[in-house]
Amino acid sequence: MAKKSVRDALRLDEVDLSTLDPAGRPIGPRNKREAAEDLALTGTELDGLQEALYAEGSRAVLLVLQGMDTSGKGGVVSHVVGLVNPQGVRIASFKKPTPAERRQHFLWRIRKALPEKGRIGAFDRSHYEDVLVPRVEKLLTAAEIRKRYREINDFEQELAAGGVTLVKCFLHISPEVQKERLLARLDDPRKNWKYNPADIDVRSKWSKYQEAYTAMLKACSDTPWYAVPADRKWYRNWAVSRLLLETLREMDPKFPPPGYDLEAEKARLISADPLR
Amino acid sequence: MAKKSVRDALRLDEVDLSTLDPAGRPIGPRNKREAAEDLALTGTELDGLQEALYAEGSRAVLLVLQGMDTSGKGGVVSHVVGLVNPQGVRIASFKKPTPAERRQHFLWRIRKALPEKGRIGAFDRSHYEDVLVPRVEKLLTAAEIRKRYREINDFEQELAAGGVTLVKCFLHISPEVQKERLLARLDDPRKNWKYNPADIDVRSKWSKYQEAYTAMLKACSDTPWYAVPADRKWYRNWAVSRLLLETLREMDPKFPPPGYDLEAEKARLISADPLR
Numbered sequence: 001m002a003k004k005s006v007r008d009a010l011r012l013d014e015v016d017l018s019t020l021d022p023a024g025r026p027i028g029p030r031n032k033r034e035a036a037e038d039l040a041l042t043g044t045e046l047d048g049l050q051e052a053l054y055a056e057g058s059r060a061v062l063l064v065l066q067g068m069d070t071s072g073k074g075g076v077v078s079h080v081v082g083l084v085n086p087q088g089v090r091i092a093s094f095k096k097p098t099p100a101e102r103r104q105h106f107l108w109r110i111r112k113a114l115p116e117k118g119r120i121g122a123f124d125r126s127h128y129e130d131v132l133v134p135r136v137e138k139l140l141t142a143a144e145i146r147k148r149y150r151e152i153n154d155f156e157q158e159l160a161a162g163g164v165t166l167v168k169c170f171l172h173i174s175p176e177v178q179k180e181r182l183l184a185r186l187d188d189p190r191k192n193w194k195y196n197p198a199d200i201d202v203r204s205k206w207s208k209y210q211e212a213y214t215a216m217l218k219a220c221s222d223t224p225w226y227a228v229p230a231d232r233k234w235y236r237n238w239a240v241s242r243l244l245l246e247t248l249r250e251m252d253p254k255f256p257p258p259g260y261d262l263e264a265e266k267a268r269l270i271s272a273d274p275l276r
Numbered sequence: 277m278a279k280k281s282v283r284d285a286l287r288l289d290e291v292d293l294s295t296l297d298p299a300g301r302p303i304g305p306r307n308k309r310e311a312a313e314d315l316a317l318t319g320t321e322l323d324g325l326q327e328a329l330y331a332e333g334s335r336a337v338l339l340v341l342q343g344m345d346t347s348g349k350g351g352v353v354s355h356v357v358g359l360v361n362p363q364g365v366r367i368a369s370f371k372k373p374t375p376a377e378r379r380q381h382f383l384w385r386i387r388k389a390l391p392e393k394g395r396i397g398a399f400d401r402s403h404y405e406d407v408l409v410p411r412v413e414k415l416l417t418a419a420e421i422r423k424r425y426r427e428i429n430d431f432e433q434e435l436a437a438g439g440v441t442l443v444k445c446f447l448h449i450s451p452e453v454q455k456e457r458l459l460a461r462l463d464d465p466r467k468n469w470k471y472n473p474a475d476i477d478v479r480s481k482w483s484k485y486q487e488a489y490t491a492m493l494k495a496c497s498d499t500p501w502y503a504v505p506a507d508r509k510w511y512r513n514w515a516v517s518r519l520l521l522e523t524l525r526e527m528d529p530k531f532p533p534p535g536y537d538l539e540a541e542k543a544r545l546i547s548a549d550p551l552r
Contacts, residue, residue: 055470077361086357086365091362091363183542203545203550256469265476270455
């Protein structure tokens with residue numbers, strides 16, 4: 001039997017969040033130790049693929065991370081994106097739009113943060129915030145939000161046509177685990193700064209956000225979404241690292257051939273001794 | 277006897293490159309294995325200090341990497357800067373200025389790439405290229421270069437006053453080891469892309485570059501330089517990691533106290549269950 005890919009196992013086809021287990025392990029390692037071993041190997045291979053992508057310089061990857069507070073968007077950046085050479089990475093995190101940003105089209109600040117060719121980009125939150133928050137907070141009409149869904153689909157098609165491969169991850173966490181993690185931020189003086197009282201306001205709208213996610217995941221799946229069970233940090237990190245790895249393996253970036261005469265350069269190097 | 281710091285051991289006081297051994301180990305581990313163990317521990321501590329620096333959000337560190345081709349500027353970014361969370365890092369590499377950049381003051385593109393508060397910045401080449409190349413290539417008069425030295429000293433004082441701590445590293449390599457590394461780039465198809473025929477033109481001016489470095493290191497030491505022996509990659513990485521570690525330990529960044537009522541937030545979190 002052919003081994004199923006992580007992308008096949010986690011691709012979101014029918015969007016029904018109530019049937020997705022945030023603590024599930026639909027594929028892959030069964031415990032933290034196995035996951036850590038695999039993550040280290042994946043890191044080495046990812047680093048090599050990233051170097052080839054950089055050397056090739058004609059394509060890019062963009063990891064889009066969405067999920068409720070504490071679902072681990074920052075953790076993925078640190079533990080997964082952190083596996084590769086930081087020179088080949090471009091990270092952007094999107095907070096609540098500033099007044100200046102709100103005067104622009106919602107994709108304006110997104111476009112500015114796209115990875116250069118040869119890079120792996122990572123978005124900690126993204127353009128998807130601009131269809132989630134307005135729906136929950138009723139800042140836009142239903143028609144305006146549908147227009148944004150269409151614009152996002154077009155934008156992502158445009159990226160693909162321009163050589164940017166998207167890996168869209170919905171980090172799926174349970175409200176119980178979110179509570180644990182928010183409490184941990186309050187209990188640990190080294191984590192107090194990560195806590196924001198507004199987080200509880202968002203948390204209190206949990207089911208509204210799940211509805212907004214469901215509508216968005218359905219409307220914006222021209223480029224597929226992956227649902228990553230995120231109640232276990234080790235599983236979440238493993239899964240995202242594998243989604244990236246499978247994507248880069250398929251892209252199969254190649255080190256370019258030399259644009260010069262190898263033998264002539266060797267001869268020059270050996271003959272031209274600066275100390276003589 | 278008090279243990280000497282790596283900063284004290286490598287600080288460049290009297291600039292005479294001919295007396296500095298690029299294969300030296302003036303302090304620290306005696307072999308690769310010891311260095312690797314220490315680098316791993318240093319990485320863990322650096323990552324924690326970087327998180328506090330980020331949380332504090334009022335200061336920054338800027339690692340300036342200078343050295344001849346193959347001295348390992350990129351290797352330091354990958355193996356040392358790569359030890360900390362990539363979200364807290366800002367990397368910039370400076371190639372030959374473009375025509376658009378040349379129309380600006382030479383510090384213009386440097387200022388644009390400075391790390392935000394809370395970040396560790398890393399410059400792979402820097403404003404120092406703008407006093408090295410013009411001196412070797414006679415693109416500026418001696419008076420113009422002296423003016424740039426003064427501007428650099430002023431600029432670095434301004435950075436310090438603004439909360440940016442500089443760690444300036446001169447990666448010191450021998451011409452023999454450079455030859456080995458250039459040959460390796462020609463011999464390994466995965467490294468061919470890193471080789472540029474112009475590298476040999478620069479190499480052929482080795483002694484002129486050593487003179488230009490000497491003059492620059494003497495003139496621009498208001499903020500100290502560290503001379504890092506770079507013939508051994510493991511020693512170079514170890515040394516830079518330690519320079520960063522000692523700098524961050526001295527800065528002693530603190531996690532900020534919560535800007536909210538801890539107990540009230542805990543009560544809110546426990547009572548406001550979104551599932552009830």
